[in-house]
Amino acid sequence: xxxxxxxxxxxxxxxxxxxxxxxxxxxxxxxxxxxxxxxxxxxxxxxxxxxxxxxxxxxxxxxxxxxxxxxxxxxxxxxxxxxxxxxxxxxxxxxxxxxxxxxxxxxxxxxxxxxxxxxxxxxxxxxxxxxxxxxxxxxxxxxxxxxxxxxxxxxxxxxxxxxxxxxxxxxxxxxxxxxxxxxxxxxxxxxxxxxxxxxxxxxxxxxxxxxxxxxxxxxxxxxxxxxxxxxxxxxxxxxxxxxxxxxxxxxxxxxxxxxxxxxxxxxxxxxxxxxxxxxxxxxxxxxxxxx
Amino acid sequence: xxxxxxxxxxxxxxxxxxxxxxxxxxxxxxxxxxxxxxxxxxxxxxxxxxxxxxxxxxxxxxxxxxxxxxxxxxxxxxxxxxxxxxxxxxxxxxxxxxxxxxxxxxxxxxxxxxxxxxxxxxxxxxxxxxxxxxxxxxxxxxxxxxxxxxxxxxxxxxxxxxxxxxxxxxxxxxxxxxxxxxxxxxxxxxxxxxxxxxxxxxxxxxxxxxxxxxxxxxxxxxxxxxxxxxxxxxxxxxxxxxxxxxxxxxxxxxxxxxxxxxxxxxxxxxxxxxxxxxxxxxxxxxxxxxx
Numbered sequence: 001x002x003x004x005x006x007x008x009x010x011x012x013x014x015x016x017x018x019x020x021x022x023x024x025x026x027x028x029x030x031x032x033x034x035x036x037x038x039x040x041x042x043x044x045x046x047x048x049x050x051x052x053x054x055x056x057x058x059x060x061x062x063x064x065x066x067x068x069x070x071x072x073x074x075x076x077x078x079x080x081x082x083x084x085x086x087x088x089x090x091x092x093x094x095x096x097x098x099x100x101x102x103x104x105x106x107x108x109x110x111x112x113x114x115x116x117x118x119x120x121x122x123x124x125x126x127x128x129x130x131x132x133x134x135x136x137x138x139x140x141x142x143x144x145x146x147x148x149x150x151x152x153x154x155x156x157x158x159x160x161x162x163x164x165x166x167x168x169x170x171x172x173x174x175x176x177x178x179x180x181x182x183x184x185x186x187x188x189x190x191x192x193x194x195x196x197x198x199x200x201x202x203x204x205x206x207x208x209x210x211x212x213x214x215x216x217x218x219x220x221x222x223x224x225x226x227x228x229x230x231x232x233x234x235x236x237x238x239x240x241x242x243x244x245x246x247x248x249x250x251x252x253x254x255x256x257x258x259x260x261x262x263x264x265x266x267x268x269x270x271x272x273x274x275x276x277x278x279x280x281x282x283x284x285x286x287x288x289x290x291x
Numbered sequence: 292x293x294x295x296x297x298x299x300x301x302x303x304x305x306x307x308x309x310x311x312x313x314x315x316x317x318x319x320x321x322x323x324x325x326x327x328x329x330x331x332x333x334x335x336x337x338x339x340x341x342x343x344x345x346x347x348x349x350x351x352x353x354x355x356x357x358x359x360x361x362x363x364x365x366x367x368x369x370x371x372x373x374x375x376x377x378x379x380x381x382x383x384x385x386x387x388x389x390x391x392x393x394x395x396x397x398x399x400x401x402x403x404x405x406x407x408x409x410x411x412x413x414x415x416x417x418x419x420x421x422x423x424x425x426x427x428x429x430x431x432x433x434x435x436x437x438x439x440x441x442x443x444x445x446x447x448x449x450x451x452x453x454x455x456x457x458x459x460x461x462x463x464x465x466x467x468x469x470x471x472x473x474x475x476x477x478x479x480x481x482x483x484x485x486x487x488x489x490x491x492x493x494x495x496x497x498x499x500x501x502x503x504x505x506x507x508x509x510x511x512x513x514x515x516x517x518x519x520x521x522x523x524x525x526x527x528x529x530x531x532x533x534x535x536x537x538x539x540x541x542x543x544x545x546x547x548x549x550x551x552x553x554x555x556x557x558x559x560x561x562x563x564x565x566x567x568x569x570x571x572x573x574x575x576x577x578x579x580x581x582x
Contacts, residue, residue, distance in 0.1 A: 026435050026443045077400060082392035101373035102446055105396065106439050109368060112403040113434030120427055128419035135426065136411055143404030144317050148397050152317045155393055 001057070003277050006044045011035070013065050017118050029099040029107035030114065034072040036090040041213075041281065043068045046184040048277040049202055055192025062122035063134055063187045066115035070138070071180060073111040074147050076104055083155070112142060126191065134187050141183035150175030157242045169242050170211070177217075178210025201270040205278075208267060212260035212285065218244040219253055219289045258291050292348070294568050297335045302326070304356050308409050320390040320398035321405065325363040327381040332504075332572065334359045337475040339568040340493055346483025353413035354425055354478045357406035361429070362471060364402040365438050367395055374446070403433060417482065425478050432474035441466030448533045460533055461502070468508075469501025492561040496569075499558065503551035503576065509535040510544055510580045549582050 001009075018031045043064035050060040079086040079094040081101065086094050096104035116138050120131060140146055154172045162168040185206040189199050222245050240246075244253045261282050268278055292300075309322045334355035341351040370377040370385040372392065377385050387395035407429050411422060431437055445463045453459040476497040480490050513536050531537075535544045552573050559569055 021435075023440055023443045023447070025447065026439060030435065073400075077396055080396065082396060103443065105368055105371065105373060106443055109364075109399065109403060110435035110439045112400060113430040113437075116407075116426070117430040117434065120423060120430070128423045132411060132419045132422055135407070139404040139408040139411070143408065144312075144321065144401035146404075148317060148401045149314055152314045152394065152397055156314070156316065 001047075001051070001277075003044060003280050006047050006277065007040045009047075009061065010040045010043045010065060010068065013061050014068060017062070017065055017122070025099065025103055026106055026110055029095060029103045030069075030072075030111050032098060033076050033089070033095045033107070034069050034111070036072075036092055038090055040068060042071050042180055042184040044277065045181065045206075045281070046188040048275060049185040049188030050192045052271050052273045052275050052278075053189050053192040053194040053198055053202070055188070055194075059123070059126060060188050060191045062119050063191065064184070066119045066138070067180065067184050067187070069111050069115040069118065070142055070183075073108045073115070073142075074151075074180075076108040076111075078151065080104060083151075130190065133190050137183055137187050137190070141179045146179040146183075147176055150177070150179065154242075158240070162242070165242055165247055169244065169247055172242070173211045173214040173244075174207065177214040178207045181210035181213070182206040198271070201267060205264060205267045208260050208263050209282070212257055212264065215244045215253055215257045215260070216285045216289050218246075219250065219257065221245070222250060223289070254289065254291050257285075257289065261286060292338075292342070292568075294335060294571050297338050297568065298331045300338075300352065301331045301334045301356060301359065304352050305359060308353070308356055308413070316390065316394055317397055317401055320386060320394045321360075321363075321402055323389060324367050324380070324386045324398070325360050325402070327363075327383055329381055331359060333362050333471055333475040335568065336472065336497075336572070337479040339566060340476040340479030341483045342479075343562050343564045343566050343569075344480050344483035344485040344489055344493070346479070346485075350414070350417060351479050351482045353410050354482065355475070357409045357429070358471065358475050358478070360402050360406040360409065361433055361474075364399045364406070364433075365442075365471075367399040367402075369442065371395060374442075406433075421481065424481050428474055428478050428481070432470045437470040437474075438467055441468070441470065445533075449531070453533070456533055456538055460535065460538055463533070464502045464505040464535075465498065468505040469498045472501035472504070473497040489562070492558060496555060496558045499551050499554050500573070503548055503555065506535045506544055506548045506551070507576045507580050509537075510541065510548065512536070513541060514580070545580065545582050548576075548580065552577060 014035055018027065018034065020027045020031065046064040046067055047057050047060050051057050075089055076095040078084050079089055080096055087097055088094060095107060099107065116135055119134060119138070123131060123134070126134075142148075150172050153168060154176060156162075157165075157168055157172065182203055185202045186199060189202045194202070221243065244256070248256065264278075264282055268275065305326055309318065309325065311318045311322065337355040337358055338348050338351050342348050366380055367386040369375050370380055371387055378388055379385060386398060390398065407426055410425060410429070414422060414425070417425075441463050444459060445467060447453075448456075448459050448463065473494055476493045477490060480493045485493070512534065535547070539547065555569075555573055559566060
């Protein structure tokens, strides 16, 4: 399957998995951010990891969609006035701008339970042992050991300059971004009954690609436009936020990014299967930042 | 075991399950509200349901503690400025007053994944099939079908008077309060390998006791003091909020409460085991509201 086939499949299933039920306000708020048009990078990676390692894509669809729901949850809460206070996301008003702050908090909360519920309800055939493994990955990535650890340290580093900014920035990138990449790729691998070595390789790929992706995001925050990105840009720089470009400058950031993406190609050789989709993800990042 | 033995056990295990790790701010914020002194009603009910239905209390401890964590999560987010905007909880400043709004949002988010993680990590001996059943109960109660449904309709009923206030109030009480009682008692029963009839009986008990508990809370909001309750009172009445007492008056609310508690005694006979703990919970409610 090509990347666009995956995106179409994910979009169709996200719509199916999220019927609007009573009380409608909460289900509408949940679905609003989840179904904003996007690249569906995390679910696509989950499905492709499953395929590359010999699994059946269909088996990974509920997990892939649940990860997109979790990703939307982090966006909804990160955009809140008490966090990054963003008005736009993917070119549309943010969740709290449309549904109010209380509903945005609750929609995020609800997604944190709804997403794993979608996995359990729709993946019974994987068996309980595998389901528990997938859920363990989910809880680890979604909670205080994962994305939230990254977000907390990010907020702290804004309030007071960290003693070791390079190490702190690595920590933030690893948890805020790479942990969801790891969740996507590792669960795809688990569903495909991958070996321990294959899971190690896919984890290394996820970590490297995740950090690269975040560096690209930092670069784009400087060089892109609202129209291209669908969100307000330059805020990080103006807020004196710790970013790759603020720490290393634009040119060195681009070099580091190119280097990490080369590493990704190297790791991919361990999969013993060609992946047009991973190739396309990497070349897409290169193209966007112009390297 | 007596009710105080259960409380001591739960408090000890909550402390053990929640070591302060890096990044400390988030783990401290999570632990702060979870470990505020309280009656530990939900975990106590989980443990007692397990005992009454022939299970081993030890097996239910991680689940019981996880439910207290989930309960704390709902308190942290309900107290936020964009929700009920409360400054005190159990006689102490609310989470966002101590840790700031961003950390309070993130601490609540983190608990939603941390709680089920505690169950999975510490209940492996129950086996994956039973773990999945427990997690399904957890997701159902924690999400948009459970407490969040209650909270959303509660907020809506404040903004505009519902067409059918009696029905709406039942809906709010059932989801905001009884759903966590159901989670506590049903998971205790599942861990004890209860029969389908026993689970039906404990679910009926949970629904009846949960609604009774919320009616008592509405009554206490009118007749109690800050010192007794540890939170600001009369806010619901002043905000014109839909409550049992605002809808039916104080006397009829007390009658309804007495009636529901009698029903609880009736349902308890189906368990075929005496329960001093459930007796004490019911008589405790009676004593507090003076019926």
